[in-house]
Amino acid sequence: MSFTFRHLLGTEALTRDEITFLLNQSRAFQGIQKQPLKKLATLRGKSAVLAFFETSTRTRISFGTAAARLGADTMNLQAESSSTQKGESLMDTVRTLEAMKPDVIVIRHAASGAPHFVAERLGIPVINAGDGVHEHPTQGLLDALTISDRLGRMDGLDVTIVGDILHSRVARSDIHVLSKFGCRITLCGPAMWLPPEIVQIAPNVRLEPRLDPALRGAQVVMVLRVQTERLQEPALPADEYIRLYQMTPERLALARPDALLMHPGPMIRGLEIDPAVADSPQSCVLEQVTNGVAVRMALLYLLTGGAPSGAAAG
Numbered sequence: 001m002s003f004t005f006r007h008l009l010g011t012e013a014l015t016r017d018e019i020t021f022l023l024n025q026s027r028a029f030q031g032i033q034k035q036p037l038k039k040l041a042t043l044r045g046k047s048a049v050l051a052f053f054e055t056s057t058r059t060r061i062s063f064g065t066a067a068a069r070l071g072a073d074t075m076n077l078q079a080e081s082s083s084t085q086k087g088e089s090l091m092d093t094v095r096t097l098e099a100m101k102p103d104v105i106v107i108r109h110a111a112s113g114a115p116h117f118v119a120e121r122l123g124i125p126v127i128n129a130g131d132g133v134h135e136h137p138t139q140g141l142l143d144a145l146t147i148s149d150r151l152g153r154m155d156g157l158d159v160t161i162v163g164d165i166l167h168s169r170v171a172r173s174d175i176h177v178l179s180k181f182g183c184r185i186t187l188c189g190p191a192m193w194l195p196p197e198i199v200q201i202a203p204n205v206r207l208e209p210r211l212d213p214a215l216r217g218a219q220v221v222m223v224l225r226v227q228t229e230r231l232q233e234p235a236l237p238a239d240e241y242i243r244l245y246q247m248t249p250e251r252l253a254l255a256r257p258d259a260l261l262m263h264p265g266p267m268i269r270g271l272e273i274d275p276a277v278a279d280s281p282q283s284c285v286l287e288q289v290t291n292g293v294a295v296r297m298a299l300l301y302l303l304t305g306g307a308p309s310g311a312a313a314g
């Protein structure tokens with residue numbers, strides 16, 4: 001199979017074969033991370049705009065690292081120090097960046113659909129680095145790569161995702177990827193963060209507001225970041241969230257003994273996750289980060305140099 005997408009806007013529209021292809025392409029770049037000399041010249045002369053209208057540590061630096069390791073240059077926009085602070089619109093901002101002739105634009109934005117809006121109007125490939133509460137496709141792919149590497153397969157797994165499902169673009173991208181491999185996905189969190197309609201986005205998705213039953217038998221446990229500003233009295237004080245949902249060693253023990261513990265970051269230790277769990281042998285948190293560079297190298301390579309252009313994904 002070949003890669004025929006012009007953009008990567010989400011995982012929803014990706015088929016199982018396309019995801020498998022992207023993971024295999026990413027594996028080719030995993031080996032490079034282990035070499036003493038990590039720099040290739042594959043994309044020498046190409047440039048990538050990293051337009052981050054929202055804060056980021058992992059995704060922004062991971063795309064920058066991926067581009068550098070392929071020999072591409074990066075042009076960085078950080079909203080807080082850009083002319084968006086003077087009132088410039090998203091479209092004028094990205095058209096200005098496009099006028100500097102980059103080969104691809106990576107965009108993170110607080111508005112769901114912003115990368116799609118941009119992709120329809122620019123003449124270069126667009127990669128969604130997280131849009132509002134919609135999708136975070138490269139996180140979905142790096143999570144899949146991590147699961148596949150650690151467990152040797154992705155088919156038919158029992159996966160539990162815990163936290164603020166309602167606002168999680170990571171959960172959505174992971175659900176779209178994992179459901180295509182026949183995984184059974186349990187979404188767990190406070191009722192106010194468990195929208196009933198989310199079970200319709202993919203097959204084999206169920207809601208379970210109680211953590212203990214949600215964890216029993218799970219082969220993969222994903223803990224989501226909780227935004228502290230959403231934990232407010234009287235609806236859900238932080239100490240109540242900790243009591244009911246913090247991932248502790250005792251709770252993780254309800255899952256399979258070899259269950260993977262994943263978190264997209266940034267982690268709030270002591271809130272959604274006990275430090276003993278974050279640092280346990282079951283934790284894949286740092287492997288997720290390492291795999292993110294390989295996934296983003298594969299995408300930059302495919303979208304700027306290694307693949308014919310075609311339709312948008314997602």
Ligand code: CP
Pocket residue numbers: 055056057058059060130136139264265266
């Ligand atoms: N996982 C993730 O998107 O982290 P950042 O917000 O640090 O990019």
